[in-house]
Amino acid sequence: xxTATTAIRRELLxxxxxxxxxxxLNTELDRIPVKLRPKNDPSSRCCIYHDRAVLKYxxxxxxxxxxxxxxxxxxxxxxxxQEKAAAAETSTPAASAQPLSPLCVCEAACSGCPDxxxxxxxxxxxxxxxxxxxxxxxxxxxxxxxxxxxxQSLCIKCGKxxxxxxxxxxxxxxxxCEEACxxxxxxxxxxxxxxxxxxxxxxxxxxxxxxPFGAVxxxxxxxxxxxxxxxxxxxxxMVAPACxxxxxxxxxxxxxxxAKAGFADVMEVALGxxxxxxxxxxxxxxxxxxxxxxxxxxxxxxxxxxxxxxxVPTFLPHVSTTPSPMVYAKQLAQEKTPGIKTAFxxxxxxxxxxxxxxxxxxxxxxxxxxxxxxxxxIDVMACExxxxxxxxxxxxxxxxxxxxxxxxxxAEATERVPGFKLDAKQINGLDKKTAMQxxxxxxxxxxxxxLEVMACSGGCEKGPCALK
Amino acid sequence: MDKVKVEICCGTACYLLGAVHLMELEAQLxxxxxxxxxxxxxxxxxxxxxDRLGGAPFVRFNGTEMMSRATPGxxxxxxxxxxxxEVA
Numbered sequence: 001x002x003t004a005t006t007a008i009r010r011e012l013l014x015x016x017x018x019x020x021x022x023x024x025l026n027t028e029l030d031r032i033p034v035k036l037r038p039k040n041d042p043s044s045r046c047c048i049y050h051d052r053a054v055l056k057y058x059x060x061x062x063x064x065x066x067x068x069x070x071x072x073x074x075x076x077x078x079x080x081x082q083e084k085a086a087a088a089e090t091s092t093p094a095a096s097a098q099p100l101s102p103l104c105v106c107e108a109a110c111s112g113c114p115d116x117x118x119x120x121x122x123x124x125x126x127x128x129x130x131x132x133x134x135x136x137x138x139x140x141x142x143x144x145x146x147x148x149x150x151x152q153s154l155c156i157k158c159g160k161x162x163x164x165x166x167x168x169x170x171x172x173x174x175x176x177c178e179e180a181c182x183x184x185x186x187x188x189x190x191x192x193x194x195x196x197x198x199x200x201x202x203x204x205x206x207x208x209x210x211x212p213f214g215a216v217x218x219x220x221x222x223x224x225x226x227x228x229x230x231x232x233x234x235x236x237x238m239v240a241p242a243c244x245x246x247x248x249x250x251x252x253x254x255x256x257x258x259a260k261a262g263f264a265d266v267m268e269v270a271l272g273x274x275x276x277x278x279x280x281x282x283x284x285x286x287x288x289x290x291x292x293x294x295x296x297x298x299x300x301x302x303x304x305x306x307x308x309x310x311x312v313p314t315f316l317p318h319v320s321t322t323p324s325p326m327v328y329a330k331q332l333a334q335e336k337t338p339g340i341k342t343a344f345x346x347x348x349x350x351x352x353x354x355x356x357x358x359x360x361x362x363x364x365x366x367x368x369x370x371x372x373x374x375x376x377x378i379d380v381m382a383c384e385x386x387x388x389x390x391x392x393x394x395x396x397x398x399x400x401x402x403x404x405x406x407x408x409x410x411a412e413a414t415e416r417v418p419g420f421k422l423d424a425k426q427i428n429g430l431d432k433k434t435a436m437q438x439x440x441x442x443x444x445x446x447x448x449x450x451l452e453v454m455a456c457s458g459g460c461e462k463g464p465c466a467l468k
Numbered sequence: 469m470d471k472v473k474v475e476i477c478c479g480t481a482c483y484l485l486g487a488v489h490l491m492e493l494e495a496q497l498x499x500x501x502x503x504x505x506x507x508x509x510x511x512x513x514x515x516x517x518x519d520r521l522g523g524a525p526f527v528r529f530n531g532t533e534m535m536s537r538a539t540p541g542x543x544x545x546x547x548x549x550x551x552x553x554e555v556a
Contacts, residue, residue: 011524
C-alpha cells in the first residue's frame with residue numbers, strides 16, 4: 001500500500017540517484033529537506049523545521065548511516081557524503097566484524113505513542129444495560145456522570161468490554177510498532193521514544209511497515225552500490241523470486257532494465273532456489289529415513305531463522321541446514337564470473353542482515369531498484385527481454401508466495417519417491433500468535449513432518465520492501 | 469459526446485509514487501461514467517524532472533490539463549466535474 005511514508009522514502013531515493021548521477025550530492029543533499037518543505041509550505045508535523053529535521057535523518061539512513069550512530073548533530077549531510085565517497089575511492093570499505101543492524105528508529109520522527117490502554121470514548125451513551133460493566137472480569141468499569149470510565153489500575157486489556165458495547169464506545173489505543181513486533185523487540189526508552197532491542201530483533205520489518213510516523217528507517221546500501229559501479233566494479237544483480245509481481249513487464253524485461261541501470265550481469269535468484277529445493281528435499285528424505293517421526297522446517301526465510309536462533313534455540317535442530325536461494329545464487333554467479341561482486345535485490349529487510357553473514361556484497365530493496373530505474377530514466381516495460389540461458393522453473397519462482405517452498409519440495413520429493421506424501425504445515429506470517437506457536441513446537445509439540453515458515457503473510461512478495 | 473481522455477503516466481517514477489493504483493481506477497468506474505471515459509497508460513510524460521518530482525504521479529486530462537500528485541480520489545472527482553456529474 002502506498003502511504004505518505006512510502007512515497008517520501010521513494011521520492012528521496014529517486015532524488016538521491018539523480019543527484020549522484022549529476023555529481024551534485026555534495027551541495028544537493030542538504031538542500032533536499034528545504035526544497036521539500038520550503039518556507040510557508042504546509043507541514044506534516046508540528047512545523048516545517050521538524051519536517052526538515054526528519055528528512056535529514058531519512059537521508060542519513062539512505063546514505064547508510066543509522067541515525068543512532070549520530071555523534072555530531074551539526075554534521076551536515078554533505079559531510080557524511082564526502083566521508084563515504086572518500087572511503088569508497090579505492091574499494092568497498094571492508095564489512096565490519098559485527099553485522100550492522102539494517103533497521104533503526106529515528107527518534108525525531110517517533111511520536112512516542114502513549115502506552116496501549118482501553119478507554120471509553122464520547123460514543124458512550126451511558127446505556128441502561130451496561131454490558132461493559134457486566135462483562136468486565138476485573139470490575140474495572142464504573143459509570144461516572146452518566147458515562148463509562150475504565151479504571152486503568154484494574155484493567156487487564158482483555159477487550160471483553162470492547163466487544164460488548166453496542167455503540168463501539170470503548171476502544172483500545174495502540175502502539176503500532178509494539179503491536180506489530182512478533183518478538184517484543186521494540187519498546188520505549190527512557191526518553192519515551194521507541195527503540196529496537198537488537199538482541200531480540202529478527203529484522204522481519206513489521207515495525208517499518210506499521211509505524212504511521214515512518215519512524216523506523218532502513219540502512220540503505222544504494223550509494224555504496226552506485227559508488228562501486230562508478231569505480232568500474234563488476235556487480236551482478238540477483239533478483240529475488242518475488243520480482244515477478246513488482247514491476248510492470250516480464251521478469252526478462254526486468255533483468256534487461258537492471259543491465260541498463262549499470263549491472264555487469266543479471267540473474268534470477270530463482271535459479272538458486274532450484275538448488276535449495278534439490279538439497280532441501282535430499283536433506284528432508286535423509287532425515288526422514290533416520291527418524292520417521294521427525295519434523296524439518298524450511299530455512300529460506302532469514303527472519304524466521306533469526307527468530308528460532310534468538311528465541312526458540314531448542315527448535316534449531318529442526319531447521320533445515322540447506323543454504324538459502326540467495327546463497328546458491330551467489331555461488332552460481334561467482335562460478336560463472338570469478339570475483340564478481342553480488343547484489344541481492346528483493347522485498348526483504350532480514351536479507352540485509354543475512355547478506356552480511358554470507359558474503360553477499362550488497363542488498364537493494366525493490367524500492368531502491370525502482371528508484372535507480374526512475375533516476376536513470378529506465379522503464380521496465382520499454383526494455384527488450386534479457387536473453388536468459390533458461391528461465392528458472394515455475395516452482396522456484398513460486399518461492400515468493402506462501403506454500404511455494406512446500407510445493408517445490410513436494411514436487412521434487414515425488415519425483416524421487418513416487419507417491420510420496422508430505423505431511424506439510426505452513427506458518428504464513430509471523431506475529432505474536434505464531435511466534436508463540438513456534439515456542440510450543442520448540443517444547444516438543446511437533447506438527448506434521450514438514451513446516452514452511454514465512455515471516456511475511458502471503459510470502460516474500462508481500463514483504464516490507466515490496467512495491468505493491 | 470466525446471469521451472474524456474485520461475492519460476496516466478506510467479514512467480517508473482510515477483509508478484513508484486502511486487500510478488499503479490491509478491491504473492486500477494478504470495475497473496472501478498461507476499456505470500454512468502464507464503462509457504464516457506477513456507483511460508490510457510502512457511510511458512513517461514516527462515513531468516518529473518528533479519524539483520517537480522514531488523508532483524508525481526502525473527495524470528493528463530483531454531491532452532492538455534495536467535494534474536500533479538494524482539490520487540484515485542482526486543482523479544475521480546475531476547472526472548465527475550468534467551462530465552458535469554454531481555461531485556460526491
